[in-house]
Amino acid sequence: MSNAPALRILAGQAEGPVLALAEGLSFWGGVDPATARIIDARHPNHGAAIAGTVLLMPTSRGSCTGSGVILDMVLNGKAPAALIFSEPEDVATLGAMIAVEMFDRALPVLRVTRDELDQLSRQPRLRIEAEAIIAGELRVDIAPDAHSGLHLTEDDLAIADGRDGAAAALAMRIICGMAVQQGATELTDISRGHVDGCIYASPANLIFAEKMEELGAKVRVPTTMNAISVDRKNWRDQGVPPVFGDPASRLADAYVRMGCRPSFTCAPYLLDAPPEQGESIAWAESNAVIYANSVLGARSPKHPDFLEFCMAVTGRAPLAGVYLDAARKAAVALDFDLPPEADDAIWPLIGYIAGKAAPDRIPLLCGLAESHPQPDDLKAICAAFGTTSAAPMLHIEGITPEAACAAASDIPRIRIGIDDLAQGWALLNQGPEDIDLIAIGSPHASLNECRKLADALAGQKVRIPVIVTAGRAVITDAKADGTFDALVGSGVQIVPDLCWCSITEPVFPPSARTVMTNSGKYAHYGPGLSGRALRLGSIADCVAAALSGRAPSRLPTWLKHQN
DSSP: OOOOOBEEEEOOOEEEEEEEOSSOOOSTTTEETTTTEEOOTTSTTTTOBOTTSEEEESOOOSOTTHHHHHHHHHHTTOSOSEEEESSOOOHHHHHHHHHHHHHOOOOOEEEOOHHHHHHHHTOSEEEEOSSEEEETTEEEEBOOOOOOOOBOOHHHHHHHTTTTOHHHHHHHHHHHHHHHHHTOSBEEEOSOEEEOTTSOSSHHHHHHHHHHHHTTOOOSSOEEEOOOSSOTTTTTTTTOOHHHHHHHHHHHHHHHHTTOBOOOOSOGGGSSSOOOTTOBOEEOSHHHHHHIIIIIOOBOOOOOTTHHHHHHHHTEEESOGGGSGGGGSOSEEEEEOOOTTOOTTHHHHHHHHHHHHSTTSOEEEESOGGGOOOHHHHHHHHHHHHHHOOOSOOEETTTSTTGGGSOOTTSOEEEEOHHHHHHHHHHTOOSOSBOOEEEEOSSOOOHHHHHHHHHHHTTOOOSSOEEEEEOHHHHHHHHHTTHHHHHHHTTEEEEESOOTTTOOTTTSOTTOOEEEESOHHHHHHHHHHHSSEEEEOOHHHHHHHHHHSBOOSSOOGGGSOOO
């Protein structure tokens, strides 16, 4: 049998049973690093154990934090024996690269053609040797390591040689390693960073940060910080156990000492002076990257955790992916038939369905302009899109800045009608009618969202817990205009620093069993992260449930077929 040679991304030899995933997996929110089981309740392989397997999938998807999960599994002995992809993949690859560079722990990573992935997926067991992938009579040769065509400037070489210290040299080695596997021929300057690895998703995040600080790391460009895993000032009073609160705080503090701005928000585009169109940045956090590329027209691949910090330390990034004009083009057009009278729950639903329709390529969304989506609507689309697609951006015809020239006339088109939207709604609404908790702020709530919630409550007292997570800057503005007091007066709790994807008990009410949210992102990840049932709804739906404790299990009126 003749096969194209496999590309060796990271070297190593391994053997194990095959676990083949037809659908990409987000390691963060999709895998429990302690048990190495798939916890994404909506993944076809939910419950499968990945430790010791040769794990095959087209590519990963979802959160940038997956690199930390992979690193943690390597360090605790729960990692797959090897990873084999058929498409470019950065997140899991970077975690494996850190394991080699910092801890001398090898996890082989290879890339094969789609046909080869299909052939290998049908085998019960694979062995990876120095020169081939072998299963019985099936053999896929591994190509000899090609000479790198990466050109480095004198400054790059000086950093790599230790001019700026051991941490910067390590960071440059990691960047160059990723640049080679991405096919970059040179590096490019970045003007700012956003660190996602400050979430205490696993002990590996803290190990990496404290090792970089020990080596003398300092950021070279202005760098904001993502939401963290505790309310930094109040976690002790909230009853968070020190066994979690202490390392989560240490992690945040380490990045602050290394020069990062303690912004603690997963929506850095809501901060003052957001990136401008055409500006090259190094952001991680999937929703932030997708919003920056799509809505702002800035440029950042969906950098995995740890890599974005290496870029902030050096001010350099591989010139690849959506830093380049050609990579920002749409490969498929999605024609939406929007139902009339839809409320704001339509926007996360559109993002979720768009990601399912374009799981590995940039789409052009058509048919939305007449509904005049606002910045919060675009935020909801981008966040939900990032849960189901590996693509770093999308375009919206008539709305986003690059949409007019984003696509050739002959790209494939997919029509998305009311039945498709209804199916997506059903996937995100599998909980019972009794609601125990309302979750707002995934990504962090904007000031306008806080105002909409306060206006909808109109001073009424909530019957069940309502928690809003928001960045410190938004909370300051909400206090200034009276929105904060209005929400607190209705019984709403507003929590800084945390977001719903990093919240834990007891801040997350332990007795809550069913959660309603206006976030497509949290409706997707919440069951796996919290172990609770999730329901999706509009702000009005969330308020109705907050006042009554119930949400009818039926399609909204606007999703029913019109006569």
